[in-house]
Amino acid sequence: MINICDLEFAYELEGFALQVDSLSIEKGQRVAWTGPSGSGKTTLLQLVAGIVPPCRGRIQSCGVELTDLTDASRRDFRIANVGLVFQDFALLEYLNVLDNILLPYRINRSLLLDKAVRSRAEQLASELGLGQLLLRRPKHLSHGERQRVAVCRALIADPQLVLADEPTANLDSDNAARVLDALDRHTSRSDATLVVVTHDEDVMPRFDRKIDVSSFCNHLQVADARRDAGER
Numbered sequence: 589m590i591n592i593c594d595l596e597f598a599y600e601l602e603g604f605a606l607q608v609d610s611l612s613i614e615k616g617q618r619v620a621w622t623g624p625s626g627s628g629k630t631t632l633l634q635l636v637a638g639i640v641p642p643c644r645g646r647i648q649s650c651g652v653e654l655t656d657l658t659d660a661s662r663r664d665f666r667i668a669n670v671g672l673v674f675q676d677f678a679l680l681e682y683l684n685v686l687d688n689i690l691l692p693y694r695i696n697r698s699l700l701l702d703k704a705v706r707s708r709a710e711q712l713a714s715e716l717g718l719g720q721l722l723l724r725r726p727k728h729l730s731h732g733e734r735q736r737v738a739v740c741r742a743l744i745a746d747p748q749l750v751l752a753d754e755p756t757a758n759l760d761s762d763n764a765a766r767v768l769d770a771l772d773r774h775t776s777r778s779d780a781t782l783v784v785v786t787h788d789e790d791v792m793p794r795f796d797r798k799i800d801v802s803s804f805c806n807h808l809q810v811a812d813a814r815r816d817a818g819e820r
Contacts, residue, residue, distance in 0.1 A: 589615040589749065589781045590636055595645030597635060605806045606631060608645070611799070615748075618772065618782045620795040623802035629785045630675065632801055633751050636783070637670050638662035650748045667696045671742030671780075673752035677734045679726040685737050686722040689713060692745040699745055712740045715770055717763060731758040739767050746778045753785045768794055 590613040598605040606628045613619055621629045634640045635647060638654045641662075647654045650669040654662060666672070671692075679688050687694075689709045693701035713719055716736040726734055735758050742750055752771065756764035768791060775782045784795070792798055 589613055589617070589650065590783075591646075591648040592636075593646045595635070595642050595647060597631065597640070597642045599631075604628070604631075606635075606804050607806060608632070608804045613781060613783065613797075615781055616775075616779045617797060618775070618795045619784070619797045619799060620792060621783060621785045621799050621801050622787065623800050623805070626805075627802035628805045629801045630753055632804065633753055633783065633785060636749075637672060637751055638665050667692070668698065669748045671745065671747035671750040673735075673738045673742045673750075673755045675753045675757070677726075677738040679734055679737060679741075681726050684723050684725055685713065685718060685729070686710070688726065688737055689740040689744055691741055696745065705744070709740065709744055712743060712770070712774075713737075716740055716766055732760070732763060735759060736763065736767060739770060743770065743774045746774070746780070748778075748780055750775055750780055750782045752783070754787075755784060756786070756788065756791070764788075764791075 592608045592611040595606070595608040621632065623629055635642055636649055638649070638657065642655065652665055654665065657665060680691065683691070686709060689712065690701060690705070693699045693705060710719070710722065713722060716739060718733065718736055718740065721729065721733060729737070735755065739752070739755055742752065750771065755771065756767050759767060771782055771784070772794060
Protein backbone atom coordinates (compact mmCIF):
# COMPACT_ATOMS: atom_id res chain seq x y z
CA MET A 589 0.00 0.00 0.00
CA ILE A 590 2.74 2.48 1.00
CA ASN A 591 6.37 1.91 0.05
CA ILE A 592 9.10 4.51 0.56
CA CYS A 593 12.69 4.03 -0.57
CA ASP A 594 15.73 6.31 -0.24
CA LEU A 595 13.55 9.34 0.39
CA GLU A 596 15.05 12.72 1.16
CA PHE A 597 13.13 15.94 1.73
CA ALA A 598 14.22 19.28 3.13
CA TYR A 599 12.95 22.74 3.99
CA GLU A 600 16.25 24.47 3.45
CA LEU A 601 15.35 27.82 5.03
CA GLU A 602 14.17 26.10 8.22
CA GLY A 603 17.14 23.75 8.43
CA PHE A 604 14.82 20.74 8.50
CA ALA A 605 15.30 17.45 6.68
CA LEU A 606 13.68 14.04 6.49
CA GLN A 607 15.53 10.93 5.39
CA VAL A 608 13.67 7.62 5.06
CA ASP A 609 15.81 4.74 3.78
CA SER A 610 12.92 2.27 3.72
CA LEU A 611 9.36 2.21 5.02
CA SER A 612 6.49 -0.10 4.06
CA ILE A 613 2.90 -0.14 5.29
CA GLU A 614 0.62 -2.98 4.22
CA LYS A 615 -2.89 -2.66 2.88
CA GLY A 616 -5.46 -2.59 5.66
CA GLN A 617 -2.98 -1.72 8.42
CA ARG A 618 -3.81 0.86 11.07
CA VAL A 619 -0.70 2.85 11.82
CA ALA A 620 0.01 5.62 14.33
CA TRP A 621 2.69 8.16 13.44
CA THR A 622 4.17 9.68 16.58
CA GLY A 623 6.98 12.03 17.53
CA PRO A 624 7.48 15.48 19.07
CA SER A 625 6.31 18.65 17.38
CA GLY A 626 8.54 19.55 14.46
CA SER A 627 9.71 15.98 13.86
CA GLY A 628 8.14 15.79 10.40
CA LYS A 629 4.90 13.87 10.96
CA THR A 630 2.78 16.23 8.88
CA THR A 631 5.49 16.56 6.23
CA LEU A 632 5.74 12.80 5.80
CA LEU A 633 1.95 12.61 5.58
CA GLN A 634 1.99 15.22 2.82
CA LEU A 635 4.70 13.30 0.95
CA VAL A 636 2.66 10.08 1.05
CA ALA A 637 -0.42 11.99 -0.13
CA GLY A 638 1.52 13.51 -3.02
CA ILE A 639 0.93 17.06 -1.78
CA VAL A 640 4.65 17.76 -1.91
CA PRO A 641 7.29 15.84 -3.92
CA PRO A 642 10.52 14.54 -2.34
CA CYS A 643 13.93 15.95 -3.19
CA ARG A 644 14.98 12.43 -4.11
CA GLY A 645 13.83 8.84 -3.64
CA ARG A 646 10.67 6.90 -4.41
CA ILE A 647 7.18 6.92 -2.92
CA GLN A 648 4.61 4.34 -3.96
CA SER A 649 1.09 4.75 -2.60
CA CYS A 650 -2.01 2.73 -3.50
CA GLY A 651 0.04 1.04 -6.22
CA VAL A 652 0.95 4.37 -7.84
CA GLU A 653 4.53 5.65 -8.17
CA LEU A 654 3.97 9.23 -6.99
CA THR A 655 7.44 10.44 -7.87
CA ASP A 656 6.70 9.78 -11.55
CA LEU A 657 3.67 12.09 -11.57
CA THR A 658 3.20 15.75 -12.38
CA ASP A 659 1.58 18.10 -9.86
CA ALA A 660 -1.76 17.76 -11.67
CA SER A 661 -1.52 13.97 -11.76
CA ARG A 662 -0.72 13.82 -8.04
CA ARG A 663 -3.81 15.91 -7.39
CA ASP A 664 -5.91 13.49 -9.44
CA PHE A 665 -4.36 10.62 -7.47
CA ARG A 666 -5.40 12.19 -4.15
CA ILE A 667 -8.93 12.88 -5.33
CA ALA A 668 -9.38 9.29 -6.47
CA ASN A 669 -7.60 7.39 -3.70
CA VAL A 670 -6.99 9.34 -0.50
CA GLY A 671 -9.17 10.60 2.32
CA LEU A 672 -7.37 13.44 4.10
CA VAL A 673 -8.01 15.03 7.48
CA PHE A 674 -5.93 18.21 7.68
CA GLN A 675 -4.86 19.90 10.91
CA ASP A 676 -6.59 23.09 9.76
CA PHE A 677 -9.63 21.07 8.53
CA ALA A 678 -9.61 22.74 5.07
CA LEU A 679 -13.38 23.17 5.00
CA LEU A 680 -14.94 25.43 2.37
CA GLU A 681 -16.58 28.34 4.16
CA TYR A 682 -19.23 28.89 1.48
CA LEU A 683 -20.54 25.31 1.82
CA ASN A 684 -22.67 23.96 4.64
CA VAL A 685 -21.71 20.87 6.65
CA LEU A 686 -23.48 18.41 4.35
CA ASP A 687 -21.94 19.84 1.19
CA ASN A 688 -18.48 19.90 2.77
CA ILE A 689 -18.84 16.21 3.57
CA LEU A 690 -19.98 15.51 0.00
CA LEU A 691 -17.13 17.51 -1.56
CA PRO A 692 -15.23 14.41 -2.85
CA TYR A 693 -18.26 13.64 -5.03
CA ARG A 694 -18.15 17.14 -6.50
CA ILE A 695 -14.48 16.99 -7.53
CA ASN A 696 -14.05 13.31 -8.48
CA ARG A 697 -15.60 12.69 -11.89
CA SER A 698 -15.71 8.94 -11.32
CA LEU A 699 -18.01 9.23 -8.28
CA LEU A 700 -21.78 9.39 -8.66
CA LEU A 701 -23.58 11.62 -6.18
CA ASP A 702 -27.03 10.14 -5.64
CA LYS A 703 -29.62 9.78 -2.88
CA ALA A 704 -27.82 6.79 -1.38
CA VAL A 705 -24.62 8.81 -1.03
CA ARG A 706 -26.49 11.71 0.57
CA SER A 707 -28.09 9.28 3.00
CA ARG A 708 -24.66 7.84 3.82
CA ALA A 709 -23.32 11.35 4.46
CA GLU A 710 -26.17 12.08 6.84
CA GLN A 711 -25.61 8.79 8.65
CA LEU A 712 -21.89 9.43 8.95
CA ALA A 713 -22.56 12.92 10.32
CA SER A 714 -24.98 11.46 12.84
CA GLU A 715 -22.36 8.93 13.99
CA LEU A 716 -20.05 11.82 14.79
CA GLY A 717 -22.65 13.94 16.55
CA LEU A 718 -23.25 16.34 13.67
CA GLY A 719 -26.73 15.27 12.68
CA GLN A 720 -28.36 18.56 13.74
CA LEU A 721 -25.69 20.73 12.09
CA LEU A 722 -25.93 19.71 8.43
CA LEU A 723 -27.13 23.11 7.19
CA ARG A 724 -24.65 25.20 9.19
CA ARG A 725 -21.66 26.92 7.61
CA PRO A 726 -18.18 26.24 9.07
CA LYS A 727 -17.96 29.70 10.65
CA HIS A 728 -20.84 28.73 12.94
CA LEU A 729 -19.11 25.55 14.16
CA SER A 730 -16.72 24.97 17.03
CA HIS A 731 -13.19 23.73 16.32
CA GLY A 732 -14.20 20.25 17.42
CA GLU A 733 -17.26 20.25 15.16
CA ARG A 734 -15.19 21.41 12.19
CA GLN A 735 -12.73 18.63 12.87
CA ARG A 736 -15.47 16.01 12.86
CA VAL A 737 -16.82 17.38 9.55
CA ALA A 738 -13.32 16.92 8.10
CA VAL A 739 -13.30 13.30 9.29
CA CYS A 740 -16.69 12.65 7.66
CA ARG A 741 -15.44 14.12 4.39
CA ALA A 742 -12.34 11.90 4.48
CA LEU A 743 -14.46 8.76 4.90
CA ILE A 744 -17.47 9.46 2.67
CA ALA A 745 -16.09 7.99 -0.57
CA ASP A 746 -14.51 4.86 0.97
CA PRO A 747 -10.94 5.77 -0.10
CA GLN A 748 -8.18 3.18 -0.26
CA LEU A 749 -6.01 5.28 2.06
CA VAL A 750 -7.03 7.54 4.94
CA LEU A 751 -4.44 9.99 6.27
CA ALA A 752 -5.54 11.84 9.40
CA ASP A 753 -3.39 14.57 10.92
CA GLU A 754 -4.20 14.90 14.64
CA PRO A 755 -7.91 14.06 14.11
CA THR A 756 -8.71 14.15 17.84
CA ALA A 757 -6.60 17.14 18.88
CA ASN A 758 -9.56 19.50 19.50
CA LEU A 759 -11.95 16.94 20.92
CA ASP A 760 -13.07 15.88 24.37
CA SER A 761 -12.62 12.22 25.30
CA ASP A 762 -16.12 11.17 24.21
CA ASN A 763 -15.91 12.77 20.78
CA ALA A 764 -12.32 11.60 20.34
CA ALA A 765 -13.54 8.03 20.89
CA ARG A 766 -16.36 8.64 18.37
CA VAL A 767 -13.87 9.77 15.75
CA LEU A 768 -11.47 6.88 16.31
CA ASP A 769 -14.36 4.40 16.30
CA ALA A 770 -15.59 5.83 12.98
CA LEU A 771 -12.13 5.75 11.42
CA ASP A 772 -11.65 2.16 12.51
CA ARG A 773 -15.13 1.00 11.49
CA HIS A 774 -15.21 2.56 8.04
CA THR A 775 -11.64 1.69 7.04
CA SER A 776 -12.13 -1.88 8.28
CA ARG A 777 -15.25 -2.26 6.16
CA SER A 778 -13.40 -1.30 2.98
CA ASP A 779 -10.04 -2.82 4.01
CA ALA A 780 -8.48 0.63 3.65
CA THR A 781 -5.14 1.61 5.11
CA LEU A 782 -5.29 4.12 7.97
CA VAL A 783 -2.43 6.39 9.05
CA VAL A 784 -3.10 8.68 12.02
CA VAL A 785 -0.73 11.34 13.34
CA THR A 786 -1.19 11.51 17.10
CA HIS A 787 0.51 12.46 20.36
CA ASP A 788 -2.00 10.52 22.47
CA GLU A 789 -0.39 7.44 23.98
CA ASP A 790 -3.76 6.30 25.34
CA VAL A 791 -5.04 5.48 21.84
CA MET A 792 -2.07 3.31 20.78
CA PRO A 793 -3.84 -0.02 21.51
CA ARG A 794 -6.21 0.83 18.64
CA PHE A 795 -3.39 0.57 16.09
CA ASP A 796 -1.54 -2.36 14.55
CA ARG A 797 1.72 -0.46 14.45
CA LYS A 798 3.43 2.62 15.85
CA ILE A 799 6.08 4.53 13.88
CA ASP A 800 8.19 7.24 15.55
CA VAL A 801 8.74 9.72 12.73
CA SER A 802 11.46 11.53 14.70
CA SER A 803 13.80 8.68 13.74
CA PHE A 804 13.65 10.02 10.15
CA CYS A 805 14.19 13.66 11.10
CA ASN A 806 17.46 15.59 11.02
CA HIS A 807 17.20 19.23 12.03
CA LEU A 808 20.95 19.77 11.63
CA GLN A 809 21.61 18.18 8.27
CA VAL A 810 20.59 21.12 6.08
CA ALA A 811 21.74 23.82 8.49
CA ASP A 812 25.19 22.22 8.79
CA ALA A 813 25.49 21.83 5.03
CA ARG A 814 24.73 25.52 4.50
CA ARG A 815 27.21 26.52 7.22
CA ASP A 816 29.94 24.33 5.72
CA ALA A 817 29.27 25.77 2.27
CA GLY A 818 29.74 29.25 3.70
CA GLU A 819 33.06 28.30 5.24
CA ARG A 820 34.50 27.01 1.95
